[in-house]
Amino acid sequence: MISLLVIIIIFAFIFDYINGFHDSANSIATIVSTKVLTPFQAVLWAALFNFSAFFISKYVIGGFGIADTIAKSVSIQKGDPLALYVILAGLLSAIIWNLITWWFGIPSSSSHALIGGLIGAAVAHYHTFSVVNASKVIPTISFIVAAPLIGMVIAFFITVIIVQLFKRSNPYRAERWFKRLQLVSSAAFSIGHGGNDAQKVMGLIGVAMVASNYIPDLKSIPDWVPLSCFLAMGVGTMSGGWKIVKTMGTRITKVTPLEGVAAETAGAITLFLTEHFKIPVSTTHTITGSIIGVGATKRLSAVRWGVTVSLLWAWILTIPISGIIAALIFYLIKVFL
Known part of the structure; x- marks a missing residue:
């Protein structure tokens, strides 16, 4: 049981690493496309603030509420001999979906892949949708539409x-100032990204620890777990995800430094509110x-809606596809037990 828990924790950190390089584009796409920083400088900048979110969540906000939401999204029965395999299947499914979308340059949701994977594996095991905690999952699903x-x-x-x-400012001077401000807005968004995404794997590790009787409840998660999750995400962010950077930074709409500040600030505000x-x-x-909102201020045709519609389909399909993959992985695991 403990060896399986260790395997889950290792894959959880791998997922966090992949999440970091998959989602690094979120924090750096506009700052790279506006040439405020080089790609290498940008990922270092984003990774630093990804990791700093640990201290903000723990000592400023005072807790890891998103981790608790993820942990309670499905009802994993304590003492169930197959509970850890359910978690492992959900985790592997999320990793597979993240790698597929990264390969094709599609900026999909790592968190929805994780939730979809957990739901799919749990339903495959317990043969009922009653294991899904609607009060936790429905708000998350609704924010597929609400967050953007x-x-x-x-x-x-x-x-x-x-x-x-x-509007009456010197264009050259204004652009220089907004390039500087992009460092601030990008840092703020990176803090929101780290505080939101690193907690998701933390919650999953917590569930696995409770299911294996390593800890009595979610409140007893040792400090090294969140610290390691935030660190893994920061290292992943430093690896970059250049295909998605291109999609986010240039294919949706062309972004100026002013618009980069607006998009990143709006994204950061949204993430802080949801956290x-x-x-x-x-x-x-x-x-x-946020990038679409910026593009729409110029004219609606400035947004490349064909790209946007493709992204929307990827978002809608993430939860069901990752759920199906997780169910198949769980059934495959059972064959070898």
């Missing part, structure tokens, strides 16, 4: 306000919506 919409609306108004405030309410959202969906 919130980011889009906030980004739209921030852009309009900034344009009105600086406050303990709702695990997709940082990918959030920043994509």
Whole structure:
């Protein structure tokens, strides 16, 4: 049982690493596309603030609420001999889906892949959807639509306000200032990204520890777990995800330094709000919506809606496909038990 727990923890850190390089584009796409930083400088910048989110979550916010939401998304029965295999199947499914979407340059949601994987494996094991905790899962699913919409609306108004405030400014001087401000907005978004995404794997490890009787409850998760999760994500972010950077930074709409500040600030605000309410959202969906909101201030045709519709389909399909993959993995595992 303990050896299987160790395997799950190792794969969880692998998932966090993949999540980091898969989602690094969220934090650095605009700052790279506007040439504020080189790609290497940008990933180091994002990774630093990804990791710093651990200290903000623990000592400023005072807890890891999103980890608790993920941990309670499905009812894993304590003492069930197959419980750890359910968690392992869900985790492997999320890793597979992340690698597939990364390969094709699709900015999909790591968190929704993880939730979909857990649901699919749990339903495959218990043969009922009653194991799904609707009070935790429904808000998460609703934010597939809500998070990008919130980011889009906030980004739209921030852009309009900034344009009105600086319309008489010297264009060269204004652009230089907004390039500097992008360092701040990118850092803020990276903090939101780390605080949101690193907690998801932390919650999954917590469930595995409880299921294996390593700890009595989720409140007893040792400090090395969240610290390691945030560190793994930071290292993953430093590895970059250049295919997705291209999609986010140039294919949705062309972004100027001013618009980069607006998009990242709107994304950061959305992530801070959802973390406050303990709702695990997709940082990918959030920043994509923010970039669309920025593009829409110029004209609706500035947004490449064909690319956007393709992304939307990937978002919708993430949970069911990762759920199906997890169910198949769980059944495959059972064959060898």
